[in-house]
Amino acid sequence: MxxxxxxxxxxxxxxxxxxxxxxFYLAFLFEILFTSVVLIVSIxxxxxxxxxxxxxxxxxxxxxxxxxxxxxxxxxxSAPKLLQSVPTTSFLFLHFEFLFLSSIFFxxxxxxxxxxxxxLSFVFQVINFFYQISIVPKVKQMPDTEHxxxxxxxxxxxxxxxxxxxxxxxxxxxxxxxxxxxxxxGLSISWNxxxxxxxxQVFTGWRKKSTNNFIYRGEIK
Numbered sequence: 001m002x003x004x005x006x007x008x009x010x011x012x013x014x015x016x017x018x019x020x021x022x023x024f025y026l027a028f029l030f031e032i033l034f035t036s037v038v039l040i041v042s043i044x045x046x047x048x049x050x051x052x053x054x055x056x057x058x059x060x061x062x063x064x065x066x067x068x069x070x071x072x073x074x075x076x077x078s079a080p081k082l083l084q085s086v087p088t089t090s091f092l093f094l095h096f097e098f099l100f101l102s103s104i105f106f107x108x109x110x111x112x113x114x115x116x117x118x119x120l121s122f123v124f125q126v127i128n129f130f131y132q133i134s135i136v137p138k139v140k141q142m143p144d145t146e147h148x149x150x151x152x153x154x155x156x157x158x159x160x161x162x163x164x165x166x167x168x169x170x171x172x173x174x175x176x177x178x179x180x181x182x183x184x185x186g187l188s189i190s191w192n193x194x195x196x197x198x199x200x201q202v203f204t205g206w207r208k209k210s211t212n213n214f215i216y217r218g219e220i221k
Contacts, residue, residue, distance in 0.1 A: 001133060004133040004134075007140060008152065011136065011148055011152065012148075012149060013197070013200055017201065019074075019084040023088075023198070024087055027094075028064060028067050028071070031060060031067065034094060034097060035061070035064070037101075039053075042057065048104075048108075049104050049105070052100075056097065056100060063093060063097070066086075067086060081202055084201070084202040088195065088198030091195040091198065095121070095188055095191075098184075098185075099117040099118060099121070102181050102185050102188075105177070124193070125192070131154070131155055132152055135151065135152065139152060155193075156190040159190035160186075163183045163185075163190065164187065166180075166183035167179075167183035167184065167187075170183065
């Protein structure tokens with residue numbers, strides 16, 4: 001299984017870019033944008049939703065402070081894996097923050113919905129992982145690199161298109177806003193499978209393994 005996952009990464013990650021300041025900038029920017037959305041929600045809501053959104057704002061502020069401190073430390077100490085993993089971990093945490101924000105629109109059952117969303121996210125990542133390592137032997141025979149990547153990301157692409165369709169249909173036919181929330185949750189879950197690939201910039205053991213392979217008639221040996 002480990003060997004197949006290394007093969008999957010060697011097919012997907014055609015180039016290697018180490019963790020840079022840009023990764024921290026993007027993580028911080030996305031967190032600011034998300035905090036702005038939560039702030040807007042808190043302004044137009046009352047009672048429990050308002051209180052929960054204020055709580056989430058406090059969480060996002062702490063999140064931004066941690067990213068900022070990690071960025072400052074990264075300027076002096078760029079080698080530690082813990083610091084290098086902060087941007088990707090930030091995106092992963094942002095995913096859970098978004099799931100929590102989405103769950104508060106479901107009222108009193110928000111906590112159950114939140115854990116349900118986490119469970120669905122985990123199940124999707126597991127299914128996606130086993131799909132990717134199972135299809136690697138077939139994909140690596142294909143000559144077209146872009147087609148390979150699309151096929152490896154097929155489950156995520158299906159969820160993205162389905163979720164986007166739900167959002168568009170709900171908006172066009174003026175359906176309940178809950179359908180839009182469901183669609184956005186689906187988009188967040190599917191995009192998370194792309195974000196976690198950022199850990200390949202930090203933990204590079206797969207690169208050492210893949211460079212020891214050689215190509216013979218289009219096959220990785």
